[in-house]
Amino acid sequence: MTAHFDGAVEPERYEFSEKPRYRFSVSRRAFLQSMGAGLAVLTFAEGVSGPEAWAQGGGTPTGRLEIGTDGTVTVFTGKVEVGQGSRTQIAMAAAEELGVPLDDVRVVMSDTDRAPNDGGTFGSHTTPRTVPEVREAAAAARTILIELACERWDADPADGAIQDGVIRHPGGGEITLAELASDTDMDEALAGRSVESPAVTAVADWRVLGESAPKADAEAIVTGAHRYPSDVRRPGMRYGKVLRAPAYEARLVDVDTAAAEAMEGVTVVRDGDFVGCAAPTTRQAQRAVEALAEGAEWELGDHPSSADLFEYLKANTGSGGGRFSSQEDTEGDVAEAMENGAATVRGSYKVPYIQHAPMEPRAAAAEWDGEGRLTVWTGTQRPFDVRNDVADAFGLQRGQVRLIMPDTGGGFGGKHTGDAAIEAAKLAQGAGHPVSLQWTRDEEFAWAYFRPAGLLETAGAVDSDGRITAWDFTNYNSGRAALQSPYNTPNKRERFQFCDSPLREGSYRALAAVANAFAREAFIDRLAAAADMDPLAFRLLNLPNGRLRDVLEAAAERFGWSAGWPDAPADRGYGIACGTEKGSYVATAAEIALDGDGGFEVERLCVVFECGAVQHPRNLRAQIEGCVIMGLGAALTEEIHFEDGKILNGRFNAYPVPRFRDTPPMDIEVLDRRDLPSAGAGETPIIAVAPAIANALFQATGEPREKLPLA
Amino acid sequence: MTEFMLRINGADHTVTSDPDRSLLQTLREDLDLTGAKYGCGEGACRSCTVLLDGRPTAACVTPLSRAEGREIVTIEGLGEDGGLHPVQQAFIDEHAMQCGYCVPGMILTAAALLRDNPDPDPEAIVSGMNGNICRCCNYPNIVRAVERAAALRHAEA
Ligand code: FES
Ligand code: FES
Numbered sequence: 001m002t003a004h005f006d007g008a009v010e011p012e013r014y015e016f017s018e019k020p021r022y023r024f025s026v027s028r029r030a031f032l033q034s035m036g037a038g039l040a041v042l043t044f045a046e047g048v049s050g051p052e053a054w055a056q057g058g059g060t061p062t063g064r065l066e067i068g069t070d071g072t073v074t075v076f077t078g079k080v081e082v083g084q085g086s087r088t089q090i091a092m093a094a095a096e097e098l099g100v101p102l103d104d105v106r107v108v109m110s111d112t113d114r115a116p117n118d119g120g121t122f123g124s125h126t127t128p129r130t131v132p133e134v135r136e137a138a139a140a141a142r143t144i145l146i147e148l149a150c151e152r153w154d155a156d157p158a159d160g161a162i163q164d165g166v167i168r169h170p171g172g173g174e175i176t177l178a179e180l181a182s183d184t185d186m187d188e189a190l191a192g193r194s195v196e197s198p199a200v201t202a203v204a205d206w207r208v209l210g211e212s213a214p215k216a217d218a219e220a221i222v223t224g225a226h227r228y229p230s231d232v233r234r235p236g237m238r239y240g241k242v243l244r245a246p247a248y249e250a251r252l253v254d255v256d257t258a259a260a261e262a263m264e265g266v267t268v269v270r271d272g273d274f275v276g277c278a279a280p281t282t283r284q285a286q287r288a289v290e291a292l293a294e295g296a297e298w299e300l301g302d303h304p305s306s307a308d309l310f311e312y313l314k315a316n317t318g319s320g321g322g323r324f325s326s327q328e329d330t331e332g333d334v335a336e337a338m339e340n341g342a343a344t345v346r347g348s349y350k351v352p353y354i355q356h357a358p359m360e361p362r363a364a365a366a367e368w369d370g371e372g373r374l375t376v377w378t379g380t381q382r383p384f385d386v387r388n389d390v391a392d393a394f395g396l397q398r399g400q401v402r403l404i405m406p407d408t409g410g411g412f413g414g415k416h417t418g419d420a421a422i423e424a425a426k427l428a429q430g431a432g433h434p435v436s437l438q439w440t441r442d443e444e445f446a447w448a449y450f451r452p453a454g455l456l457e458t459a460g461a462v463d464s465d466g467r468i469t470a471w472d473f474t475n476y477n478s479g480r481a482a483l484q485s486p487y488n489t490p491n492k493r494e495r496f497q498f499c500d501s502p503l504r505e506g507s508y509r510a511l512a513a514v515a516n517a518f519a520r521e522a523f524i525d526r527l528a529a530a531a532d533m534d535p536l537a538f539r540l541l542n543l544p545n546g547r548l549r550d551v552l553e554a555a556a557e558r559f560g561w562s563a564g565w566p567d568a569p570a571d572r573g574y575g576i577a578c579g580t581e582k583g584s585y586v587a588t589a590a591e592i593a594l595d596g597d598g599g600f601e602v603e604r605l606c607v608v609f610e611c612g613a614v615q616h617p618r619n620l621r622a623q624i625e626g627c628v629i630m631g632l633g634a635a636l637t638e639e640i641h642f643e644d645g646k647i648l649n650g651r652f653n654a655y656p657v658p659r660f661r662d663t664p665p666m667d668i669e670v671l672d673r674r675d676l677p678s679a680g681a682g683e684t685p686i687i688a689v690a691p692a693i694a695n696a697l698f699q700a701t702g703e704p705r706e707k708l709p710l711a
Numbered sequence: 712m713t714e715f716m717l718r719i720n721g722a723d724h725t726v727t728s729d730p731d732r733s734l735l736q737t738l739r740e741d742l743d744l745t746g747a748k749y750g751c752g753e754g755a756c757r758s759c760t761v762l763l764d765g766r767p768t769a770a771c772v773t774p775l776s777r778a779e780g781r782e783i784v785t786i787e788g789l790g791e792d793g794g795l796h797p798v799q800q801a802f803i804d805e806h807a808m809q810c811g812y813c814v815p816g817m818i819l820t821a822a823a824l825l826r827d828n829p830d831p832d833p834e835a836i837v838s839g840m841n842g843n844i845c846r847c848c849n850y851p852n853i854v855r856a857v858e859r860a861a862a863l864r865h866a867e868a
Contacts, residue, residue, distance in 0.1 A: 054734045055842065081810075082810055083808075083809035083810025083811065083812075083847045084809065085809070115778075137842070212806070214803065214806075215803075215806060215808060218802075218808065219795070219803065221803050221811035221814050222786075222795065222799040222800075222803055222808070222811075222814060222818060223746070223786065223787065223789075223790065223795070223799065223809050223817075224744075224745070224746020224747075224785065224786035224787045224815045225746070225787075226811065227745065228745075228748070230748070230749065231745035233745070235744060270784060281728075281732070281736065281740050281741075282728070282736050282740060283728075283729050283731075283732045283736055284729070284735075356846075358810075358812075358846055359748070359756070359758055359810065359812040359813050359844065359845070359846045359847075360810070360812045361749070361750075361752075377866065406808065407810070407811075409748070409810045409811070409812030410809075410810045410812060410846050411810075412846075417797075430729050438749060440752060441750065441751040441752060441753075441756075487829055503860075516732060525858055560764055618806050619806065622806055622808075622809060622852055624851070625848065625849070625850075625851050626809060626847050626848040626849055627848075628848075629848035629850060630846075630847075630848045633848075650843065651751070651753065651755065652751050652753075652755035655754050655845060657844060658848055658850075659841050659842075659843075659844060659850075660836075660837045660840050660841045660850050660853075660854070661837055661838070661841050662845075663848075663850045663851065664838075666851070
């Protein structure tokens with residue numbers, strides 16, 4: 001049986017998440033008022049709304065799936081869909097195990113009143129954890145359905161089977177799932193029987209998984225019918241805007257709300273530092289907020305500038321705490337090995353803050369009912385935690401808040417918080433109407449959170465055979481994911497140093513693995529040069545056998561790697577890099593062309609990726625392509641500049657993200673390891689892009705590149 | 712407040728609105744046509760694309776006064792004879808969507824591109840679509856979808 005979450009979920013060890021910004025003062029009276037009919041409060045116990053418990057593993061379909069009298073299957077999951085394909089994948093998992101057509105499976109996702117809590121959607125957990133749980137629940141349900149049918153025929157269930165929604169027995173029994181379900185209390189049947197260790201379908205027998213099913217809801221997306229969080233419309237709804245500070249560290253001293261309040265249809269809501277308004281249209285709300293801004297008095301504070309960022313980080317270290325704690329792992333004697341190395345090298349790598357910039361800026365709609373219950377629709381990768389944050393902000397019990405997350409316009413680790421939901425709920429409470437609120441792109445750039453910046457200091461030594469003998473690696477601020485080097489090294493020290501970040505920061509696709517892989521793989525090429533070796537040969541000498549080495553060798557071969565590139569044109573450079581994270585493995589090779597003016601173009605990329613047994617080839621390919629191109633943005637152009645507490649380039653025109661034209665030819669190969677469990681794939685392919693390009697530049701120019709972005 | 716007559720997806724609508732309000736907010740908030748998406752509000756991402764007299768136009772920077780008297784087509788009105796437009800079908804067939812938020816804008820841009828150039832080479836697709844951002848970076852599948860839509864159009868003709 002798959003291990004499942006119990007009680008406190010195993011926290012994603014490296015996941016960063018900022019605390020909510022608001023906690024409103026709640027007086028007893030206001031609390032009761034917000035409850036409407038005061039008596040209703042008695043009916044809410046902490047956490048009894050909906051299937052509060054963690055998803056159950058194993059032979060318990062209850063809470064995980066339902067079978068309708070029409071034979072359709074509904075799967076419930078607390079996972080979210082932000083474009084990575086989990087909705088389709090989970091439907092496929094259920095269809096596979098239940099033996100029903102994929103079209104007959106619906107998935108209810110991330111509705112805190114209806115779905116079990118499957119933990120946040122991050123860390124590539126859906127594939128290795130949730131999909132197996134869905135499969136087990138569906139396999140258990142299949143066993144029970146066959147039992148029910150065979151009891152009607154007095155037949156041995158061991159010989160029964162279900163296929164395309166029809167249960168059959170060799171003795172002649174045949175019944176459709178719809179017929180069986182119309183005739184049986186399905187909830188009771190599924191709850192009343194348990195199945196010990198339900199057997200899931202072996203990979204070799206997959207009929208649905210392993211094929212590229214059409215994306216769920218594709219037609220709604222291409223016709224504009226799908227409602228994203230920013231598209232939710234409720235009767236009587238108003239549109240909201242929040243007054244933002246003119247700079248980080250600015251404190252609101254006073255605000256004159258009269259002008260805004262005098263505007264027709266506008267409600268101004270103020271609670272402590274929170275000031276916002278609701279109006280019949282976004283345009284009117286915008287005008288009202290402009291009036292509020294004119295009447296606001298701020299006290300400005302000090303804030304460092306991105307020009308001094310890395311000095312600032314190094315000067316502002318601390319011990320952190322919990323997931324943010326500094327850490328140090330050592331083996332052997334690094335100092336001695338550095339002394340005795342045949343050659344030693346030092347490096348200092350810098351990665352800036354960058355923005356996730358999902359196409360849908362954060363948005364929420366909120367509606368209070370007459371009984372103090374709040375429903376919010378919002379896009380977040382942590383629906384249950386954000387539901388709790390919302391409840392806490394208003395002093396509500398968790399069961400009084402329902403969070404529904406419609407499939408959302410992008411996440412990339414950037415939608416862990418529930419700011420928009422809390423803001424919309426506050427305005428809805430004040431206006432006495434449902435409120436929809438969508439952040440502007442400016443707000444999204446300035447007030448969401450950033451992929452952490454990092455300073456990575458490295459030192460290493462090699463012996464006369466080119467073996468790495470010392471490895472000293474310190475990451476300031478950006479995080480611990482993939483901090484460990486995969487190379488054989490007897491003496492090493494690997495440290496993560498917590499810093500007091502000047503900007504609000506959080507998770508990002510593959511977390512700190514992007515920064516750590518960049519520094520490590522670029523530095524490996526420096527060590528290879530010090531050992532006078534070809535970078536590929538150096539890696540193969542120092543990497544143990546295994547899956548990482550397999551993808552590296554496959555990429556080198558596919559790319560046509562040539563030791564030293566004796567026949568290459570002078571303006572060309574070639575680099576290779578590899579890494580592993582979240583149980584999957586990637587190697588990327590890059591060819592660049594120098595333009596003679598200090599610039600360069602990426603001419604082609606070759607990527608080999610391995611994540612165990614492939615469940616959806618087409619979606620996997622899209623995830624790899626998307627990761628690699630997104631990784632090109634981080635490698636080449638993306639960097640947040642800030643000064644005096646303001647973001648200086650928080651617009652698409654000033655913060656270039658990859659476009660069609662920025663997509664180089666890509667040769668992608670997936671090693672489908674059907675003998676290995678499936679791992680998540682939406683993150684790891686990003687990690688080797690930047691170092692492969694940095695190494696290609698080093699190879700072409702002889703000058704190491706230590707700072708992102710590279711262009 | 713001013714009254715505007717808008718012709719959208721073949722039907723006439725009268726809206727009363729701030730004269731400087733954008734077409735995008737009006738579609739989304741007054742007419743419940745939420746297929747055009749807000750992405751930047753300054754013409755830089757094209758997730759808000761609509762067709763104005765057949766030309767792909769950023770609705771976020773189009774004031775109502777400029778939309779009046781023109782033929783407006785939104786993603787909700789692109790389909791043909793109650794079915795999908797070939798570009799819509801091609802986007803489904805080629806998995807040309809991850810989160811899909813950019814997709815309505817992509818489809819309308821591609822539909823106009825193919826009308827003007829029924830046989831675009833890859834470079835024409837890239838330059839014709841380059842104004843549209845897909846942050847999921849699903850560009851390769853989108854290019855494949857536009858190529859497929861061109862082929863579908865040919866097969867129909
Ligand atoms: S929202 Fe109109 S171009 Fe970005
Ligand atoms: S599919 Fe997500 S922005 Fe294009």
